[in-house]
Amino acid sequence: MTLQVESLSVEYRTPRGVHPALRELSFCVEPGQSYGLVGESGSGKSTAALALVRYLARNGRVSRGRITLDGTDVLGIEGEELRQYRAKQVAMVYQEPVRSLNPTMRVGAQIAESLGSGPGTSSEVLLLLERVGFEDPGQIALRYPHQLSGGQAQRVVISMALASRPQLLILDEPTTGLDVQIEAAVLGLIDELRADLDAAVVMISHNLPLVAARCDRVGVLKDGILVEEGDAQEVLSYPQHEYTQELIAALPDIDVPKSGGSFRRSAPVVLRAEGVRKLYGGNPVVDDVDLEIRSGEVLALVGESGSGKTTLGRAVAGLTRHEGRIDINPARGERNPVQIVFQNPDASLNPKRTVRRILQGSIRLLGGDSSVESLMEQVGLDPSLADRYARELSGGQQQRVAIARAFAGPTTLVVCDEPVSSLDVSVQAKIIDLLRQLQERTGVAYLFISHDLAVVRALADRIAVMRHGKIIETGPADDIYTAPRRSYTKALLRAARYQPTHALEESFSLEPSSIEPRLLVAAGV
Amino acid sequence: MSVIDIKLAPLVLSKASRTVTKPQGVGGKLLRRPTFVLSVLILGFWVAAPVVLAFLGLDGLNRTGGVNQPPGGGHPFGTDNLGRDVFIRTLAGAGPILTIAPAATAIATVVGAAMGLAAGYFRGIVDDLLMRSFDILHALPGIIAILLVTAAFGRSPVTIMIAIGIFFAPIIARTVRSAVFVETGKQYVESARSQGESTWRILFVELLPNVAPTLIVEATIRLGFAVFASAGLSFLGLGAQPPSPDWGLVVSQNRIFIQTAWWSVTFPALAIMTLVVAVNLIADNLREVLQS
Structure with missing residues (x-):
């Protein structure tokens, strides 16, 4: 055939x-x-x-x-x-x-x-x-x-x-x-x-x-x-x-660690979360999470969909109510210490506004002192695109605008929620590179949320692995990549390296059946 | 999938787009629709007619010929039982209806949009209170609710505008609310919130332009219903009073002559029909163009 x-x-x-x-x-x-x-x-x-x-x-x-x-x-x-x-x-x-x-x-x-x-x-x-x-x-x-x-x-x-x-x-x-x-x-x-x-x-x-x-x-x-x-x-x-x-x-190389970086372990803590919990319909999606991020640190929060990582990121950005404490200590007394970059740039930019108006609004709100043009240049956008509407830009350009918005004024912590997963591979690498440069230049801290351990390798100082709403393993990036302790982390690493896993039994097991054949007939089977 | 393929091939497109004309905006798309153009012309005619008449000093209130003359001669639509020219009266009758209906729609749109934005954005208790009070208001049949209002506050045009406007506002509010639900699911709203944008600006600068297409279409549909409501109230004797040439009133007064002088009823009735159909066709075209 x-x-x-x-x-x-x-x-x-x-x-x-x-x-x-x-x-x-x-x-x-x-x-x-x-x-x-x-x-x-x-x-x-x-x-x-x-x-x-x-x-x-x-x-x-x-x-x-x-x-x-x-x-x-x-x-x-x-x-x-x-x-x-x-x-x-x-x-x-x-x-x-x-x-x-x-x-x-x-x-x-x-x-x-x-x-x-x-x-x-x-x-x-x-x-x-x-x-x-x-x-x-x-x-x-x-x-x-x-x-x-x-x-x-x-x-x-x-x-x-x-x-x-x-x-x-x-x-x-x-x-x-x-x-x-x-x-x-x-x-x-x-x-x-x-x-x-x-x-x-x-x-x-x-x-x-x-x-x-x-x-x-x-x-x-x-x-x-x-x-x-x-x-x-x-x-x-x-x-x-x-x-x-x-x-x-x-392609992101999972075996090449972060080079350089200015993060010091003695830097002051800018985010401290204690006992954060969030329930949806009675089920905890974020379950008693403690988290600390220091000034200038890149913490990668890794987990699969449904693990609660996005909800935790939204809680940190103040976008959702939650139980427990989240304390933010602005590094230099910023007005808006936490910014967020979303996964889908298409939805995160107002379709009725031009790039210029979007960025002008952010500069005003964050108390920035740069012009729209210089902000665009900082994120690698041609300033001649300033009067375009967001929908007229490519996905990568849109994400650059969304990033420019987060960096429009002084800020302490940027939550990046899967910022490259909706982009093409060739664009992904450039956006990751941009985020790395901006982080080094401005010294902000990142809470970088991703499902893919390969993507965050070049950025992360520290990794937290999340599953079923809990952080199950956390440690310096080098330790996690070279010597993961939990079997779940190992499975994530294998998947990121395209090695076969034996997840079948684990992912698909169900409780034993108690359904009689006549019920099947009733269901039209 | 194919749509995406087309959108994201800038190289190929730039070559192709040199040879063909760029697609026009919303206005261009609308003007290429015959029903839209025709309906706008009809609406424009009814807006212009009373203005031109007033300019010519004609008001359709005076006797100009014999009683109950059939169409023809100097009276293209004939004359009514008081010898007034039906053609002039029909043209003049657009005046009251096209004052009350748009004003009522404007009130409904402003009030409804504000309530819809608030209900959709704040949700929770604000949403519940607004929606339940709309339910209570709409538990009464529309015409009875408006009857009660005119009974209580008199039958001046302003009262009628406000009564229709208040009764239509919840319908617009519901539509806007659901559009806001869709929009708040997109992260540009959250993004504005996380940057500390004021609620006022989020509602009116970020959200309103994005729900505007829905709002415009719904407001146009309401305009059609407001024309009906206004004509209906006059027909029941609750709106314009004699000797006004208001269509609903004229139909009501002359319906007893339908067998002897059909023209005195038929032409104003046709006028109501053309106006309502034109407004509804405009609404249909707007929906197809704005919400596609």
Whole structure:
């Protein structure tokens, strides 16, 4: 069941004219092989995935090229044939699994739907759920999508994709938004299933090392052009094209510690938190946390989604009510000692205001004395962008504006809440570098929140690992990276290095089932 | 996904955008919509008509011909039972309705936006108090509530404007409140808070421009309803009084002649219809352009 893509070109008609999204893309995937298509946003990788299942947006058009799956001309089929192709031969797994499930239907019934009705469906559903690693399929089948964790939901989506035993499996950023441990488990599952079904797998991702670790071959896309293709390990180790080299150079290196830095251990304490607790619906998301940050110190708060790290950061920034004490001692008597930089720069800038007005407001509020232009220069923004609206800027530029806002006046502590996770890798490195320079120049302290231990390596003086609302391990960065004490910290480090973990059992175990088969029938399974 | 792909390809776009015209702003988009242009022309006609009449010294109050003359000759819409020209009276009738309805809408918009912003931003007790009092107010049917107000405070145009305005304000407040809920979920609001921005500025400088599209659309929809409410009150005898050419009043007074002089009822009724339909079409077009 070989998938062959030959000089595929796709263009979109937009109000601004015809925009080519893919140019002369060619690749080939053998059955049982996996092919990774890597690129940053706008590279055309998702367009390629949509073209493979013939789901291009209405304004999209294949201008030339061929796609053949096992001899079938995919671009030539129509009507019932196309429906059969989508139903039986290909399966696609999207990013954000919860969104691809129907929230009003029980999981089992949804899987049954993709199997088609017939006798023995319910036992097949349970088999499929077992196949994707659920120890207790009966229990899962009765749940609604909102009762699943992100990893569980992605497993359910994959089980639906498998229902038709597809020859081609397309995964569009299958693990983006999932925790590192669950990511490893999901990718392991995909590997197993590929071998089992002998299907061709196309995995689309922005994450080159992740794809290289999981795929046989990779292709690197830039502006719709395949700039490099080859054996996964070779491309990662010996990139030929300039762009691939840049991408790899931009990856944070988890083994290179922070160099320089002005932090002294005897510096005065600027933040002291004691017994901080925050409940959501009776459940503690931050549970009795003590924290200390000294002047000029960079403390990285690391943990997975749902660990409570963002809530703790918001409490420190005074954005949420909490129990316990948080004392801030302004280093030089600043008016606004705590600033915050958010994850998503698009939402953190008012869309109705220009960069100039946003920064003028911040300079006024923080009592700064620099001009908008010099502030923009400090964060590496061209001052000629001052009269643009935030939405007219790229993600990286937007984040620079958000950072400029935090540094518009004297401040003591900046809470950086995943400031680079929504950005492309090549931009990430530059923003991290900017944050490092600004910190060194101004001597502020950072509470740097991240899920990725690799990202914070170049910045952090000290690391605090958070899990289930508690800080479970804390220490100087060098100690944590070289000699972690807790097994959870070790697992995070393995994931950051793309080493396989054995998190399956831990992440997916459920209580034993007490559900009778007739309940399953009642649930429509 | 494809949309993102297009947006973030500045290199390719800059080449393409040289050859095609840049998309125009909101105004340009609206002007390319025939229903919008037509509706604005109709609304403009009804706004201009009473002004032009007043300028010409015509008020439609005096007898100008025979009684109950059918359309034709010197009276394109005929004359009514007192020999007054229906055409002139219909044109002049736009005056009262287009004073009361926009003024009532303006009151509803200002009061409603302020309450909606407060409820959406402060939530908690402020939100509960406002929303529950809206529930109580709206437990009464609208027309009865306004009847009570006019019964208590008289039937002057100002009373009617305020009554309609107060009754519509909660509807606008609810819409604004939900838009504020969406906006406060975005971090620019938190960001302003964390920088010590005053609540006043957060509400009116940061939030208001972002909920403005929703507010404008809702206010236009309310304008349509206010035209109806104003005409309805006059029809019931609670608004304008004879010999005013107010459409609702004219329809009410002349409906007994519908079999002998249909023109004296039909033309003012059609006038109400064209105005309401035009305002609603404007609202529809604004919604499609502003909230897409």
